Amino acid sequence: MSTEEQQDDSTEEDLQYFVRIGGADLDGTKTVERSLSELNGIGTRMARLVAEEADVDRTATFGLLDEADIEAVVDVAENLEDHVPSWMTNRQNDFFTGETTHLVGTDVEEKRRHDINRMKLIESYKGVRHKRGQKVRGQRTKSTGRTEGTIGVNVEEIREEMGDEEGGEE
Numbered sequence: 387m388s389t390e391e392q393q394d395d396s397t398e399e400d401l402q403y404f405v406r407i408g409g410a411d412l413d414g415t416k417t418v419e420r421s422l423s424e425l426n427g428i429g430t431r432m433a434r435l436v437a438e439e440a441d442v443d444r445t446a447t448f449g450l451l452d453e454a455d456i457e458a459v460v461d462v463a464e465n466l467e468d469h470v471p472s473w474m475t476n477r478q479n480d481f482f483t484g485e486t487t488h489l490v491g492t493d494v495e496e497k498r499r500h501d502i503n504r505m506k507l508i509e510s511y512k513g514v515r516h517k518r519g520q521k522v523r524g525q526r527t528k529s530t531g532r533t534e535g536t537i538g539v540n541v542e543e544i545r546e547e548m549g550d551e552e553g554g555e556e
Contacts, residue, residue, distance in 0.1 A: 402449040405456060407463050408491030414449025421448040422463065427476055427490040436462050439469045463490060 404411040405421065412421040422433035437444035440458040442451065451459070462469050466488035472478060475488040477497065481504070489497055505513030515522045521531050 400450060401447070402456070405448055405460075407460050408493070410491045412448065414447070416448060417445050418442055418448045418451070418459065419444040422459070425463070425490060426492070426494045427488065428463065428466075432466070432470070432474070435470055435474075436466070466490065 402414040405414050406412070407422075407425060408427075410425055412424060414421070416424075418437045419430065419433045422428050422436055423430045428436065434444055436459060440455065440462045442455050442459055448456075448459075467475050467486060470488070472486045475486050476494070477487045477489050479486060481501075502513075502516055506517050507513070512522050519533060521527055525531065
């Protein structure tokens with residue numbers, strides 16, 4: 387075996403296939419930027435900033451990084467509000483606490499459900515639309531978003547009725 391093949395074997399053994407951040411497993415075989423962008427609450431731009439703040443090459447394979455580098459990325463990703471400007475966070479001036487934070491992972495969906503339930507309880511316009519199952523953000527509803535049953539003629543029922551009549555006559 388050549389020295390290059392031996393180095394490839396050693397790097398494959400050191401590869402972490404899963405890296406855990408914010409309650410989610412990220413793919414260690416992808417680049418740092420691509421892996422981080424798969425996490426809820428972090429897009430490509432935020433992933434690039436996380437890699438920059440952690441002093442890690444964003445094009446490096448995530449699972450091949452040293453433990454210290456992975457810990458630096460995890461620390462920055464879990465405490466984004468300390469590392470990015472407040473206008474880049476996804477939770478500015480929280481209703482209950484008034485704090486500016488950046489939610490990552492499962493917290494994003496949990497907080498979203500909590501906000502929708504609060505709107506339903508206070509019966510705001512958006513809350514009422516959510517209750518009724520209608521469009522919330524001003525889309526047109528005259529021709530789309532119909533959730534009731536079909537109003538027109540159902541072709542399958544007509545075929546079944548015609549098939550029964552024909553079968554009875556023979």
